[in-house]
Amino acid sequence: MEKKPSFALALHGGAGTITRASLTPHMEQEYRAALRQALEVGYKILREEGSALTAVEATVVHLEDCPLFNAGRGSVFNKLGYHEMDAALMCGKTLEAGAITGVRNIRNPILLASEVLHHSDHVLLSHPGAEDFARNQGLAFEPDAYFFTQQRYDQWQALRDTDVYMLDHSETGEKKFGTVGAVAVDLAGDLAAATSTGGMTNKNFNRVGDTPLIGAGTYANNKTCAVSCTGHGEYFIRHVVAYDISCLMEYKGMSLAQACNLVVHQKLKQYGGEGGLVAVSPTGEVTLPFNSEGMYRASWVAGGEPLVGIYQE
Ligand code: ASP
Numbered sequence: 017m018e019k020k021p022s023f024a025l026a027l028h029g030g031a032g033t034i035t036r037a038s039l040t041p042h043m044e045q046e047y048r049a050a051l052r053q054a055l056e057v058g059y060k061i062l063r064e065e066g067s068a069l070t071a072v073e074a075t076v077v078h079l080e081d082c083p084l085f086n087a088g089r090g091s092v093f094n095k096l097g098y099h100e101m102d103a104a105l106m107c108g109k110t111l112e113a114g115a116i117t118g119v120r121n122i123r124n125p126i127l128l129a130s131e132v133l134h135h136s137d138h139v140l141l142s143h144p145g146a147e148d149f150a151r152n153q154g155l156a157f158e159p160d161a162y163f164f165t166q167q168r169y170d171q172w173q174a175l176r177d178t179d180v181y182m183l184d185h186s187e188t189g190e191k192k193f194g195t196v197g198a199v200a201v202d203l204a205g206d207l208a209a210a211t212s213t214g215g216m217t218n219k220n221f222n223r224v225g226d227t228p229l230i231g232a233g234t235y236a237n238n239k240t241c242a243v244s245c246t247g248h249g250e251y252f253i254r255h256v257v258a259y260d261i262s263c264l265m266e267y268k269g270m271s272l273a274q275a276c277n278l279v280v281h282q283k284l285k286q287y288g289g290e291g292g293l294v295a296v297s298p299t300g301e302v303t304l305p306f307n308s309e310g311m312y313r314a315s316w317v318a319g320g321e322p323l324v325g326i327y328q329e
Contacts (some may be wrong), residue, residue, distance in 0.1 A: 022201075022203075022299070022317070022318045022319070023063070023068075023200070023201055023202050023203050023300065023317075023318045024062075024200065024201050024300040024301075024302050024316065024317040024318060025055065025059055025062060025071060025072075025075065025198065025199070025200045025296075025315065025316050026198065026199050026200075026294035026295070026296055026302045026303075026304055026313070026315035026316075027051070027054055027055060027058065027075055027076075027079070027196070027197065027198040027199075027294060027313065027314050028194070028197050028198075028244065028246050028293070028294045028304070028312060028313045028314075029047070029050070029051055029054075029079060029084070029194045029195075029196050029312030029313070030085060030086060030194010030195045030196065030246050030311070030312055031194065031246045031247050031290070031291045031292040031306045031308040031310065031311035031312075032194065032247075032290070032291075032308050032309070032310065032311075033308065033309050034308070034309055034311070034312070034326055034327065035309050035310060035327065036327060044326065047084060047312055048324050048326070050079075050082050050084050050085070051312055051313070051314040051324045052314065052322065052324050053078065054075050054078045054079050054082075054196075054198075054314070055075070055314040055315075055316050055322055055324070056322075057074050057075050057078045058071040058072065058198055058200060058316075059316045059322070062202050062203070062318070063318070065203050066202065067202050067204070067206060067208070068108070068200035068202040068206050068207055068236075068242070069105070069206070069208040071198070071200045071202065071208070072105070072198040072199060072200050072208045072209060072210035072242075072244075073105060073126055073127070073130055073208075073210055075198040075200075075210070076103075076126040076196055076198050076210040076211070076212050077127065079196035079198075079212070080123075080124050080126060080196065080212055081124070083165050085194055085195070085196045085312075086168070086194050086195055086213060086214045086215075087103075087125070087194075087195055087196040087213050087214060088101065088124055088126075088163075088212060089123075089162060089163055089165075090163065090165045090168060090214070091163050091168070091214025092168050092171065092172065092214040092216065092217040092219075093168060093169060093171075093172035093217060094215065094218065094219050094220070094221050094223070095218050095220055095221055096221045097172065097176075098120065098160065098221075099120065099160070100118045100119065100120060100143065100214070100215060100221065100222070101118075101119050101120070101122065101125045101212070101213065101215070102115075102117045102118070102119075102125070102212070102213050102215060102224065102225055102227040102228040103115065103119075103125035103126045103128065103210075103211065103212040103213070103227065103228060104116075104129050104209075104210070104211050104212075104227060104228045104229070104230060104234040105126060105130050105133050105208070105209070105210045105234075106208065106209050106210075106230060106234055106235060106236040106242075107206070107208050107236060108206055108207030108208055108236035108237050108238040108242055109206040109207070109238050111236075111237065112133050113139050113230045113234075114129040114130055114131065114133025114136070114139065115129050115132065115139060115140040115141075115229070115230060115234070116129050116142070116146040116228060117140065117142045117143070117224045118142050118143035118146070118222055118224065119142075119146045119150070120147065121147070121157045121158055121160065121163075122146075122147065122150055122155060122156075122158075123155070123156040123157065123158045123162070124156065125212050126210055128146060128149070128150050128153075128155055129212075129228075131149065131150070131153045131155065132146075132149070135153060140228060140229075142224075143222075163214075168214075168217070171217050172217055172218055175217060175218040176218065180218060194311075195211065195212070195227060195246040196211070196212050196213070196246075197209070197210060197212070197227075197233075197234070197244030197245070197293075197294060198210050198244060198294070199236070199241075199242035199243060199244050199294050199295060199296045200296060201242070201296050201297070201300055205238065205298055206238060207236045207237065207238050207296065207298060208236050208242055209234050209235060209236040209242040209243055209244045209258070210234070210244065211227045211228075211233050211234045211244045211245065212227065213225060213227045213246075215227075216248075216249065225250075225252075225253075226247075226250075226252035226253045226257070227245075227249065229253055230258075230259075231256050231258055231259035232245070232249075232252050232253045232256055232257060232258060233245040233246075233249065233253075233257070233258060234258055235258035235259050235261075237262050237266075238298060239262075239266060239298075240262040240265040240298075241261060241262055241272055241275075241295050241296065241297050241298075242295065243257070243258035243261050243262070243276075243293055243295045244293060244294050244295075245257050245258055245291060245293040246291055246292060246311065247284075247290050247292060247293075247306075247308065248289055248290050251284055251287060251289025251290070251291070252289065252291065254287075254289075255279070255283055255284055255289060257279055257284065257293065260275075260283070261275045261276055261279050261293075261295060262275075264278065264279070265297075271297075271301070272295055272296070272297040272301045272303055273301065273303045276295050276303045277303075277305055280292060280293065280305040280307050281305065281307055284307060285307045289307075290307060290308045291306065291307065291311075292305055292307065292308060292311040292313075293305065293306070294313060294315070300317055300318065302315045302317055304325070309327070310326050310327045311325075311326070312326055313325050313326075
C-alpha cells in the first residue's frame with residue numbers, strides 16, 4: 017500500500033547550557049510560546065499545501081524577528097562590538113542553495129539567503145557584497161539599535177577584550193539565547209532546510225560559522241533528509257555534520273534517527289563538539305538530537321500534536 021502523503025516541520029532556537037535552574041518560569045514560558053508560534057507559522061503553510069522551502073523560510077523569519085533568539089533582531093556581538101549575521105536556505109528537490117555571511121544591518125538575513133538562492137547565480141555571498149546585493153533586491157535594512165538587546169550586550173561585556181568566544185547560550189550567568197533553524201517536508205514530498213544566526217559571542221570579526229556553509233550547518237536533499245544545526249560551529253564545519261548525516265543515510269542505509277544519533281552523540285561528542293540539530297526525512301520522520309544540556313526545539317508531524325522542548329527529557 018502506498019504511504020499517505022504527509023508533512024512535518026521541526027525547528028530549533030539554539031543549543032547550549034540551558035538548564036531548569038538557568039531559566040525563570042516566566043522566561044521558560046516566553047520561550048515555549050515563541051517556539052510554538054514559530055511552529056504554527058510553518059505548519060500552516062505546509063497544511064495549506066505550501067512548499068517546504070516557503071515554510072522553513074517563514075518559520076525562520078518569525079524566529080529572526082523575535083529578540084529572544086540569536087538571529088536577526090537580538091543577534092550576539094562580535095569582538096569589535098557589532099553584529100555580523102550568517103544564514104542559509106536549501107531546497108532538497110533541486111539542491112539549490114543560497115547563503116550569506118558576515119552581513120550587517122539586514123533585517124532578515126534568511127530573506128537575503130533566499131534572494132541568493134532564487135535570484136543569483138551564486139550560493140554564498142559575504143559582506144559587503146551581500147549587502148550590496150540586498151540593496152539591489154530591495155531588502156529591508158535596520159540601524160544597529162534594532163539588533164541591540166541588553167542581555168546580549170552584557171554577555172559580550174563579560175568576554176570583551178579576551179580571546180574567549182562562546183555560544184550565546186553557554187553558561188556565563190546570563191539567560192541563554194540561540195541560533196535558529198527549521199526543516200520541513202511538504203505534501204509533495206519535497207524537503208528544505210533554513211538556518212540563521214548571529215554566530216558566537218565575542219567571535220573574531222569576519223569569523224564564519226557552520227550556519228551558512230552548505231553541508232556543515234545546513235543541508236537538504238530529497239533523497240535523504242533536511243538538517244539544520246546549532247552549536248559550536250567550528251566542530252560542525254570540521255565534521256561536515258549536515259552532509260555527513262545525509263551520506264550515512266544514502267550510502268550506509270541508516271535511518272534518519274540512526275544517522276543523527278551517531279553524528280551528534282558519538283562523532284561530535286568524542287571531539288567536544290557541543291550542540292544539536294533538527295532533521296526530517298522524506299517520509300516525515302523527525303528527530304531533534306543534542307548533546308548539550310538543552311536545546312530550544314519544536315516539531316509537528318501532520319496529524320500529530322505539536323511538541324515543544326527545552327531541556328533533556
Ligand atoms: N552554530 C552557530 C555558529 O557557530 C552558533 C549557534 O548555533 O548558536 O555560528
